Amino acid sequence: MLDRTVLIIDDESDILELLEISLIRMGLDVVKAETVAQAQAAIEQQKFALCLTDMRLPDGDGLEIVRFIQQAQPTLPVAVLTAHGNTDNAVTALKAGAFDYINKPVTLEQLRALVKSALKMPENTTLAMQGLVGNSPAMQQARELIGKLARTQAPVYITGESGSGKELAARLIHQQSNRAAMPFVPVNCGAIPENLMESEFFGYKKGAFTGADSERDGFFQAAQGGTIFLDEVADLPLAMQVKLLRVIQEKKVRKLGSSVEEPIDVRIISATHQNLAQCVEAGRFRQDLFYRLNVISLKMPALRDMREDVASVAQTLLTRLAQEAGMPVPVLNASALTALAQYDFPGNVRELENILERALALTSGDSIAATDLHLTPVVDELLPERVAGAKWPLQDYLDGVEREAIEEALVQTRYNKTAAAKLLGITFRALRYRLERLNIE
Numbered sequence: 180m181l182d183r184t185v186l187i188i189d190d191e192s193d194i195l196e197l198l199e200i201s202l203i204r205m206g207l208d209v210v211k212a213e214t215v216a217q218a219q220a221a222i223e224q225q226k227f228a229l230c231l232t233d234m235r236l237p238d239g240d241g242l243e244i245v246r247f248i249q250q251a252q253p254t255l256p257v258a259v260l261t262a263h264g265n266t267d268n269a270v271t272a273l274k275a276g277a278f279d280y281i282n283k284p285v286t287l288e289q290l291r292a293l294v295k296s297a298l299k300m301p302e303n304t305t306l307a308m309q310g311l312v313g314n315s316p317a318m319q320q321a322r323e324l325i326g327k328l329a330r331t332q333a334p335v336y337i338t339g340e341s342g343s344g345k346e347l348a349a350r351l352i353h354q355q356s357n358r359a360a361m362p363f364v365p366v367n368c369g370a371i372p373e374n375l376m377e378s379e380f381f382g383y384k385k386g387a388f389t390g391a392d393s394e395r396d397g398f399f400q401a402a403q404g405g406t407i408f409l410d411e412v413a414d415l416p417l418a419m420q421v422k423l424l425r426v427i428q429e430k431k432v433r434k435l436g437s438s439v440e441e442p443i444d445v446r447i448i449s450a451t452h453q454n455l456a457q458c459v460e461a462g463r464f465r466q467d468l469f470y471r472l473n474v475i476s477l478k479m480p481a482l483r484d485m486r487e488d489v490a491s492v493a494q495t496l497l498t499r500l501a502q503e504a505g506m507p508v509p510v511l512n513a514s515a516l517t518a519l520a521q522y523d524f525p526g527n528v529r530e531l532e533n534i535l536e537r538a539l540a541l542t543s544g545d546s547i548a549a550t551d552l553h554l555t556p557v558v559d560e561l562l563p564e565r566v567a568g569a570k571w572p573l574q575d576y577l578d579g580v581e582r583e584a585i586e587e588a589l590v591q592t593r594y595n596k597t598a599a600a601k602l603l604g605i606t607f608r609a610l611r612y613r614l615e616r617l618n619i620e
């Protein structure tokens with residue numbers, strides 16, 4: 180049976196009392212604490228359904244309690260109360276494992292929403308994750324983190340190469356969270372024309388623009404209560420980044436052509452195969468938005484980094500594909516396994532799936548051989564004349580690559596060293612040093 184007791188921690192008696200009354204009205208039991216020490220003692224003595232803690236306490240801070248709970252009762256959802264506008268605190272708390280935060284002054288509406296979702300949280304989120312195949316340490320780590328992330332409301336930023344399962348991971352986080360019964364809305368930010376973005380994301384009122392002949396919801400309204408997955412988030416134009424940041428901060432959206440804002444309760448998971456930190460450095464992505472999206476990051480491993488796993492991943496996928504197609508399940512023979520073990524998989528699991536699907540369609544027997552896989556050899560396009568054995572000694576090889584790049588840049592800029600350095604993305608001084616070292620006249 181679910182425990183219905185909430186632990187509340189605050190050293191201001193007014194707030195404590197207000198919270199207590201509100202929670203009791205919701206049919207819950209309450210235990211109060213005013214210090215970190217009292218709270219820790221209570222957690223050790225009894226099981227709670229939810230913990231609400233202030234950030235500033237006389238003998239420490241709320242983060243200590245969040246961390247203590249992670250150790251002592253990891254399935255207990257803990258939310259922190261933060262001073263309005265102190266987003267740093269909120270972010271730090273989410274990173275430490277808090278399930279959500281509430282800005283002070285706490286409204287009854289916010290408190291209700293928080294309690295409702297906390298008490299619905301599944302007790303055990305370590306369900307078998309059938310979706311994600313692979314047992315390499317990297318994949319096991321990802322799976323474990325997904326389980327943990329499902330227990331919080333924190334924004335998650337997923338990195339990984341194309342086809343490495345970022346969207347699948349986002350879906351799994353959603354499915355295992357207390358939002359599972361609500362919608363999961365995937366959005367490919369790179370696929371929406373810039374002039375339609377605002378209306379697609381936030382919806383529009385009738386007559387907001389020519390052609391808007393009826394009111395429409397946007398992605399955010401469609402995801403209400405659930406999760407929105409912003410794929411290829413690096414492709415959002417700067418103007419849209421500002422609007423998204425506002426939505427995250429205010430938890431409200433305004434339809435195009437409307438004067439009212441609607442409250443929105445949507446968890447944001449974002450992903451990109453680009454390096455978002457580099458996009459920030461290059462001025463293409465707002466740092467403040469990056470910071471809000473990237474509260475916790477999850478890295479999906481590339482398939483080539485789980486070599487030991489490729490054979491079993493391939494066989495599992497093949498079994499799934501054959502069963503879906505209603506065909507007998509073929510096995511991968513030794514030649515196929517060797518070929519797969521040596522292949523680089525630039526397109527990761529998606530590519531492997533495609534390779535197997537094609538092989539399955541072409542094979543008539545009960546086993547698949549290397550020739551059925553049609554793997555394209557990886558060609559080193561940049562340096563076609565370099566063959567195996569030409570890469571060592573390493574220093575000579577690297578010098579050769581460097582020399583080639585510099586000479587090309589010099590020719591391109593008609594031997595203007597300043598322009599060449601710029602093209603190469605190095606300083607003039609660094610170029611001069613390299614010219615000297617490589618003996619380039």
Ligand SMILES: Nc1ncnc2c1ncn2[C@@H]1O[C@H](COP(=O)(O)OP(=O)(O)OP(=O)(O)O)[C@@H](O)[C@H]1O
Nearest residue numbers: 310311312340341342343344345346347452528529
């Ligand atoms: N570890 C995995 N186990 C099982 N299937 C996987 C795994 N990783 C990826 N897939 C499958 O590969 C395909 C591509 O995955 P997904 O769309 O999640 O990748 P992605 O990283 O979001 O790709 P992109 O960057 O191109 O958007 C899907 O069919 C997905 O089910």
